[in-house]
Amino acid sequence: MTKKIAVIAGASGLIGRRIADQLMTDGGWNVIGLARRGQTRSGMQWLAVDLADRVDVDAKLSGLQATHIFYAARYDHPVEGKTEDVETNTRMLKNLVAVIEAGGALEHVHALHGSKWYGHQLGPVKLPLEEDKSARSPNDNYYFEQDAFLRAHSAGKAWGYSSSRPHAFCDPAVDLPRSIGLVIAVYAAVQRELGLPLDFPGNATGYQAHTQFTDLGVLARAIVWMATEPRCRNQAFNVVNGDNPRWCEIWRQYAGWFGMQEGTPRTIKLADYMADKGPVWDAVVKKHSLKAPPLDKVALWAYGDYQFRPDWDVFSSMQKARTLGFNEHLDSFTMFSRQFENYRREKIIP
Numbered sequence: 001m002t003k004k005i006a007v008i009a010g011a012s013g014l015i016g017r018r019i020a021d022q023l024m025t026d027g028g029w030n031v032i033g034l035a036r037r038g039q040t041r042s043g044m045q046w047l048a049v050d051l052a053d054r055v056d057v058d059a060k061l062s063g064l065q066a067t068h069i070f071y072a073a074r075y076d077h078p079v080e081g082k083t084e085d086v087e088t089n090t091r092m093l094k095n096l097v098a099v100i101e102a103g104g105a106l107e108h109v110h111a112l113h114g115s116k117w118y119g120h121q122l123g124p125v126k127l128p129l130e131e132d133k134s135a136r137s138p139n140d141n142y143y144f145e146q147d148a149f150l151r152a153h154s155a156g157k158a159w160g161y162s163s164s165r166p167h168a169f170c171d172p173a174v175d176l177p178r179s180i181g182l183v184i185a186v187y188a189a190v191q192r193e194l195g196l197p198l199d200f201p202g203n204a205t206g207y208q209a210h211t212q213f214t215d216l217g218v219l220a221r222a223i224v225w226m227a228t229e230p231r232c233r234n235q236a237f238n239v240v241n242g243d244n245p246r247w248c249e250i251w252r253q254y255a256g257w258f259g260m261q262e263g264t265p266r267t268i269k270l271a272d273y274m275a276d277k278g279p280v281w282d283a284v285v286k287k288h289s290l291k292a293p294p295l296d297k298v299a300l301w302a303y304g305d306y307q308f309r310p311d312w313d314v315f316s317s318m319q320k321a322r323t324l325g326f327n328e329h330l331d332s333f334t335m336f337s338r339q340f341e342n343y344r345r346e347k348i349i350p
Contacts (some may be wrong), residue, residue, distance in 0.1 A: 005030045005105070007066040009051060009096055010073030012039050014171045014179075015112055018220035019070050020044055026224065032066065034073070034096075051092035057099050065105040068227055069096060072112040074142075089142035094149055106159040108227045109150060113143040115167040115238070120314050121306075128317035131165070131236045151234070160233035162226040166214035167240050167316055168307055170335060172342035177297065180213070181339040183304035185349045186295070187270065188258045190277050193284050198255040199263030200247065201273070201304065206311035207248045207265040212240045213332045222326055231324050238316040242329035247308075253333045257340060270301040270308075288350035298348065 006023050010016040011033025023029040024043045031044040038048040049060040051073060075088040093111065100106055118129045119137025126134065136144065143163075150161040170181050188198055200207050222239045226232040255262040274295060281295040292298050343349045 003028055003030050004067045004107075005032065005065065006068045006070060007032050007034060007061075007064070007096070007100060008070045008072065009034045009092075010071070010112075011035055011044075011046070012037070013072060014173055014176055014216055015169065015219065016070070016072040017173070018171065018216040019072060019223055022217075022220040022224050032064070051096055052088055054091075054095045054098075057095045061096070061099045063103060064100060065103040066100050067105050067107045069100055069106070069109040070112075070223065070227065071096065071110060071146075084142055086140055086142040086145055090145040090149060093146050097150075097153065101157075101159070108159055108233075109154070109161040110223055110227045111143075111146050111150060111161065111163040112223070113147070113163045113165050113236070115165050115240075115314070115316055116141060117143050117165050117236075120312075121310070124312040127313060127315045129165075129238065129315065130317045131238060131320050147236070154234065162232050162234070163236040164219065164223055164226065165236060165238045165316065166219050167212050167238075167314065169214045169216055169219060170332075170339065171216040172339040174343060174346045174348045177300040178303050179299065180304065180307050181336060182299040182343065182348070183270065183301065183307075184254060184336070185258075185340055185343050186281070186292075186299045187274070187304070188254065188260060189284050189349050190274070190280050190295075191263075192258065192260055193280050197261035197263035198251070198258065199268075200251050200265045200308070201268050201270050202247070202265055202308040203267045203311050204265045206308065207251070208246055209311055210244045210246055210313040210315060211250075211310075212244050212314055212316060213335065214240050215330050215332075215335045218328050218330055221328060222321065225326050229324065235320075237321045237326075238318055239321065240316045240318060241332050241335065242318055243332050244315050245332060250333055250336075254336070257337060270304045274301050284350060289347070290350065291347040292349070 006029050008016050012035040023031050033046045039046045050056045075085050118134050154161050219239050252262050278295045
């Protein structure tokens with residue numbers, strides 16, 4: 001059987017890695033990872049390319065007869081939660097599609113987007129968030145320009161596209177700090193070393209709000225499903241675990257896992273609160289012979305502030321994907337437990 005050829009843009013990132021894992025597990029794929037800096041990994045090919053530079057894209061990728069593009073790249077973004085570069089992120093996708101399309105084998109392009117499509121990060125929105133019913137966010141977002149490009153450029157073509165909208169993606173990896181699991185686990189270790197309870201770094205209203213998460217294994221399987229299921233052609237899908245816990249409910253479970261007293265909501269910014277806790281973390285690392293990086297490198301505290309700041313409910317409907325046959329569901333605390341266990345095995349936390 002002729003193998004399909006998958007190009008993964010952003011293959012060195014967390015989501016790109018999991019897409020590659022899934023494709024290699026499924027079999028029937030030749031997997032090519034794209035990143036600006038060279039990488040090596042068994043079972044797949046790597047190409048170093050700057051997608052923002054059309055000359056470099058032409059030089060590195062011309063003649064490549066890929067059947068599928070999995071686009072999980074994004075231009076280096078500024079402060080967490082701020083508007084990202086719309087023009088550059090859109091140009092990167094356009095450059096890649098143009099060159100791969102010229103190869104003549106393209107069947108599908110999948111673009112990774114997110115639930116910020118709906119503007120939930122700006123304030124309360126009408127729930128549930130539904131792909132074809134909910135209003136689009138009023139702010140600028142490169143998702144919208146990428147979607148408009150794919151919609152227009154694929155019209156009348158042999159290839160189609162899809163996009164995914166995850167929320168608060170979660171993964172057991174320990175080497176990339178933009179991870180809510182690492183934020184929680186390292187914060188817990190510091191609080192415990194100080195003899196303090198596991199206080200919630202947000203306000204009392206937010207502590208009662210419903211939230212949601214996306215396991216990256218679930219997301220990768222959903223993305224491959226979208227790219228290979230004909231009924232998903234030219235459509236967007238929410239991808240979340242499927243539960244919708246209140247922060248107070250899952251926070252109580254975190255405290256239990258770490259053997260700590262559940263604290264109370266405290267309106268703090270982790271980026272500020274953790275700024276002087278480096279010596280405390282160093283003491284934890286030394287005491288438990290950990291292999292963790294310094295406190296300002298192990299977790300992205302501003303990402304935690306972004307996740308804990310909303311004091312309103314967020315809920316993405318999975319009905320559209322369920323109707324077409326994607327039925328995965330994952331309890332979010334079970335997911336976090338697996339992540340925390342991996343951090344402990346990797347000697348990132350005690």
